[in-house]
Amino acid sequence: MICPIQTKESAEILVDYCAGTLDPGRAAEFEKHSEECADCRRLIEAQREVWERLGGWKxxxxxxxxxxxxxARIAQEEAAPRWSQWRRFLQPAAPYSIWKxxxxxxxxxxxxxxGFLIRMPNSRDGAKQVSAENVDIEQVEKTLEDLDMLTPLTVPPARPM
Amino acid sequence: MDDPLNSAQPSANTRVKRDMEAVAALGRDAELMLRVRDGDDTGFTMLLERHRAPVIHFLHRMVQNQAIAEELAQEVFLRVYRSRATYEPTAKFTTWLFRIATHVALNWLRDGRKEKGQESLNQKLLDGLERQVPDSGRNIEEEMLYEGKLCEVRQAIESLPVKQRAAVLMHKYEELEYSQIAQALGCSGAAVKSLLFRAYESLRARLSHMA
Known part of the structure; x- marks a missing residue:
């Protein structure tokens, strides 16, 4: 067995062993190891002492x-009007010291x-104004005339004789 | 044509079946809490009878004051009663109960009310007030020795960070499993093992003459 002090398992094995909740197979293995390992023996003794001293606090x-x-509190709460029970939901879950x-x-x-809310609508209006200003009727008409002029220049398909 | 009553029946049956399965898995407490949910207040009385002392003892060790522990325990059981309508037996009742108790205790400790209500151990010893342990036939010297040791234990527990303290108390005194402690504290099983390792390490340093 690898010494539990040197692995992350140490807490679980040691604590469970001293609490008497380690399964018998692993407990036997740990006991066998601790016979050869002075560090583990010392830790077991220390943990057992802590365990016993904690047990003395009644x-x-x-x-x-x-x-x-x-x-009486339950009856008082049951008798209170429904709306007043909502007050406890309105109270902050955490104390002010955490919120501060x-x-x-x-x-x-x-x-x-x-700030964003104030700026956003203006910028949209501005964009609309710019696009409205850029639309020029004369320019549109001119473009349509240009298209008409181009039409006769297209070569008609050859007809079979 | 679908009969609404008949179409509603399977969901009710499913719920009852699910509850029965949960009760079989989670035990007597879940059954009692389901009775409370269904309007049977004797179930609440029985739950109170079963869990009153463990909850108060846990809170007492957390806040180190009997009167405050009882006040906080009232809040815990009041919250249990308030939640009866929405109770679902998805976890052990004790896990849920100690989750509430831990939450209430941590809130109280974080809220800064500790300073207001904390009874000074030293002051209490100086005042010579009656200690909580019933007369065990010890003579004065034995009693003083016992008091000294108890004071050390209480101070060692109090010196732990609150989450470590809660983990140790649930592990040592309430004998909750790692998974239950993890659920009560809202952390992973690995985190609980780490909390316990560090907590017991501190306690060994303070309480054990072997360390």
């Missing part, structure tokens, strides 16, 4: 009125967007 009993307080650095960037984006 939180206190739950307040006896926990359920009644919860049911984003606000200047958002403001800058908004200014740019407004």
């Amino acid at each position: 939180p206190g009993a739950v307040s006896p009125d926990f359920d009644s307080r919860l049911y 650095p984003v606000l200047p960037l958002a403001a800058a984006c908004a200014v740019l967007a407004i």
Whole structure:
């Protein structure tokens, strides 16, 4: 077995072994390896100690009125008018401290967007005006006359005798 | 001509069948939650009975304050109740529950409310207030030794970054699988293993005399 300390597997094997959740085959293999590997033995001892010390932290009993307080809140919410329940969706998902650095960037984006919106319609109108000015009736008539003049010059196909 | 009632029947049957399959796969909690979804509030009472203590204990270890943990747990169960109508048994109920609990705890910690509500461990020791562990027949010296060790453990857990803390607490105390922790934290299984490795490394450095 390759020493788990030297591989990325180390966390999983060590933690699972000390938690007693490593499958028996791999546990036996790891035990066999640790008999020869002082580093692994030391790590196992340290992890076991951590595991035991964490196990000594027992939180206190739950307040006896926990359920009644919860049911009171549920009843209060159920009794509230429907529109008031939408308020919680309007509240920001993240606290203001997270939003704060984003606000200047958002403001800058908004200014740019407004700028584009203001500029865009003008440029389109301008394009229309330019194209309208370029259309000259006389020029069109002249072009049509030129086309008419070209027509007689085309050689008619030879008729069979 | 198609009868609308008959044409609607297969979708309802499909839903019931899908729910039954999910219940068989995901267990009792999913069944209870489906009962809540269908309007049976006794299902919610039973879910509360089964998961009240683990959720409060998890939150207590996250925020290190019993009163705040209970307040946050109320929010967790309130969110579960609010979501009953849209509940789909796609994952284990405990995974979903701890996802909500983690979200609530991380929000609270990030929100800066920690400073307001945090009880000082040292202050608590100085005040000589009654500790949370029930009387175990220890004498004063043993009790002081126990308190000292407990204080070390709490401080070591508190020193961890919040995601590492949540991962360790779900792994050690709630015995959730890596995949469940990953879903609760919204990250990959590999990321959870990495979080746990770094967290236990820090804890070994702080708590183990072998390290």
